[in-house]
Amino acid sequence: MDIQSPDRAVRLAVDLVNTRTLEPEQLTTPARLRTFLLEHGEPEPVDVDEADLNAVRAVREAVRPVFHGDSPARVLNELLEQYAVRPYLSDHDGTPWHLHVARPDASWAEWLAATTALGLAAFAAGHGFDALRVCAAVDCERVFAHAAEKRPRRFCTPRCSSRTRVASYRARHP
Numbered sequence: 156m157d158i159q160s161p162d163r164a165v166r167l168a169v170d171l172v173n174t175r176t177l178e179p180e181q182l183t184t185p186a187r188l189r190t191f192l193l194e195h196g197e198p199e200p201v202d203v204d205e206a207d208l209n210a211v212r213a214v215r216e217a218v219r220p221v222f223h224g225d226s227p228a229r230v231l232n233e234l235l236e237q238y239a240v241r242p243y244l245s246d247h248d249g250t251p252w253h254l255h256v257a258r259p260d261a262s263w264a265e266w267l268a269a270t271t272a273l274g275l276a277a278f279a280a281g282h283g284f285d286a287l288r289v290c291a292a293v294d295c296e297r298v299f300a301h302a303a304e305k306r307p308r309r310f311c312t313p314r315c316s317s318r319t320r321v322a323s324y325r326a327r328h329p
Contacts, residue, residue: 164274165300167195171215171271172222176296182212192263198250203263210264218271222298227275227284234272238265242273278302290315 174181174191182188185203188211192201217234221227239256246252257269279287282302290297292315301308310316 161274161277163196164270165278167267168218168221168271168275169298169300170195171211171267172219172298174215175212177294182208182215184208188263198248207263210262211267214264214268214271217268218275219298221275221279221284222287222289224284227279227287231272231276231279234268235276238269239273240269275300292316292318294318 170191182191185205185208188203188208189201192203193199217230220230238261240258242254242256244252245255256273257266261269275287278300282300282304285307286301286304288299288301288308290299290311291309292311295311295315297311297315299308299311
């Protein structure tokens with residue numbers, strides 16, 4: 156369980172929060188959690204159970220307020236205080252050198268909390284909390300991170316942007 160780059164940690168945080176939006180719940184079983192972790196670059200073995208699933212869902216809900224602007228610095232500082240340890244380098248199990256920010260015996264939920272909090276904190280320090288957003292489409296709850304300071308984004312995807320623009324046009328021109 157590692158953090159290889161801040162971008163990976165931000166993507167992990169965004170994807171974790173987006174596992175529960177207006178769309179159906181995606182983390183429904185330990186197998187789905189295992190797939191999520193593998194798809195995000197975690198090496199085998201990835202062994203998870205129902206307790207891991209419930210704990211990861213709790214972490215997801217703890218991270219969500221960062222994107223909603225609900226005291227994001229306080230939320231991240233609390234997550235870092237509770238879950239992160241002094242960073243250290245590791246090359247365990249034949250992996251390339253990488254940075255660990257969670258205890259060596261951390262659970263998946265503890266690792267996700269420490270990793271996503273550090274990644275989001277580093278991202279916000281560089282780009283501001285306004286770069287961590289919730290989609291502006293009224294029928295979407297997806298979150299995203301957007302580093303382009305000159306062209307702030309309001310929507311998670313071009314599809315949400317287009318759908319909103321078309322709905323606005325149709326409302327003005329019945």
